[in-house]
Amino acid sequence: MAGRLEGKIAHITGGGSGLGDAMAHLFAQEGARVAVSDLKLEVAQSVADSVVAAGGDAIALAGDVSKRDDCERMIADTISKLGGIDVLVNSAGVTPRYAPKEWDFEKTWDWVVSVNLKGTMMMSRFAVDHMKTQNSGSIVNMASIIGLVGYAQGISDGFNPYPHTKGGVVQMTRDMSIALAKQGIRVNSLCPGFTYTPLVSTLVEDADMHERLKSLHPMGRLGEPKEIANAALFLASDEASFITGVNLPVDGGYTAQ
Ligand SMILES: NC(=O)c1ccc[n+]([C@@H]2O[C@H](COP(=O)([O-])OP(=O)(O)OC[C@H]3O[C@@H](n4cnc5c(N)ncnc54)[C@H](O)[C@@H]3O)[C@@H](O)[C@H]2O)c1
Known part of the structure; x- marks a missing residue:
């Protein structure tokens, strides 16, 4: 049986x-050829x-999504090494919890905004330049x-840049989706609840905080x-061919409350 991303890059x-x-593992299992990038x-x-x-x-590709030249190069390398780009997933992201202790609030805010928000915009911009030439593409933020x-x-x-940037990504998703709809490019986002990855490890290591986070999700778990990845696969694939501009919670009921 053909994979759900067979033939996609x-x-x-x-x-x-x-x-x-x-997502890299699941997308490849479903037939995609994957460019994995990181710092x-x-x-x-x-x-x-x-x-x-x-x-x-x-x-594998290396680059910093907050740097314009790196974004342009990473997209160009994907196209030259794999032959194109059909799907872009903007998963690079940071939290102020991991900012160097000596940074003040402004430097930390600028860093989180430049990675989470500006990085998502710049990677999308260079990918869209190519997607427009083929009249198809799927971006998952x-x-x-x-x-x-x-x-x-x-x-x-209240001054934590993380929600400020993620609210921006939600609105960027809507705005880009409308502008690119007639060019066959779909733009959606996932809105995950707290999920076990290194990003949340310091929260989860604190037993009281871990219990609190679990209790905030109606399903009672992270x-x-x-x-x-399962939800990203669906949005990336042609199964979601009539879905664009959606910010999909995958959150055990968190945002239903
Ligand atoms: N884990 C969660 O609970 C959760 C919930 C909601 C949303 N998210 C979002 O999902 C995305 C992935 O998070 P994760 O949990 O896998 O985090 P993670 O920390 O495990 O992975 C993030 C990756 O991004 C990379 N990265 C950081 N800055 C970068 C930069 N400037 N350029 C390129 N790469 C960079 C890191 O090196 C790391 O490998 C993030 O955008 C995060 O905000 C995570």
């Missing part, structure tokens, strides 16, 4: 960890190697439940990366 930013890693080549390479070891087709609703009380001081 997919680029996954932040592919070296967490959700990106899970460090060795991180992207280890996921690409593991995809290849499992029988898939993947290459990683927004968040925290792009749809605010943090529960006591988690943010998500698994594969559960997010």
Whole structure:
């Protein structure tokens, strides 16, 4: 049976960890040829190697999505090495929890905005230049439940750049989807609930916080990366051919409350 992404070429930013890693494996299992990109080549390479070891087709690329030249080069390398780009998943993302301690609020805010928001815009921009030439393409952004609703009380001081950027990705998704609809390019986002990846490991290591986070999801648990990857696969594939501009919660009921 043909895979759900048979013949497609997919680029996954932040592919070296967490959700990106899970999507790289699933997309390759479903027949896509995958460009796994991340800040460090060795991180992207280890996921690409593991995809290849499992029988898939993947290459590794390195670059910083907050840098314009890196974005342009990573998309150009995907096209030259794999022969095109049909799917872009913008999964590279950071949280202020991992900002260097010596940074003040402004430097931290600028960093998170430049990766989560500007990076998503720039990677999409260069991918769209190519997708327009073929009149088809699918972009899947990683927004968040925290792009749809605010943090529960006591988690943010209101100046946390993470929800600010994820709200921006939600709106960017809508705006791009309308502008690109007639060119056959679909733009959607996923809004995951808290999911077990290195991004949330410091929260989960705190037993009280872990219990609180679980209780905030009506299903009483956090998500698994594969559960997010399954939804990304659907949006990336032709099964979602009439779906664009959607910000889809994958959140165990979090945003239904
Ligand atoms: N895990 C969750 O609970 C959760 C929930 C909602 C949304 N998200 C979003 O999903 C995406 C993936 O998150 P994750 O949980 O897999 O995190 P993760 O930390 O496991 O992976 C993120 C990857 O992005 C890479 N990255 C960071 N800055 C980069 C840059 N400037 N250029 C290129 N790559 C860069 C990191 O090196 C890392 O490999 C993020 O956008 C995150 O905000 C995660």
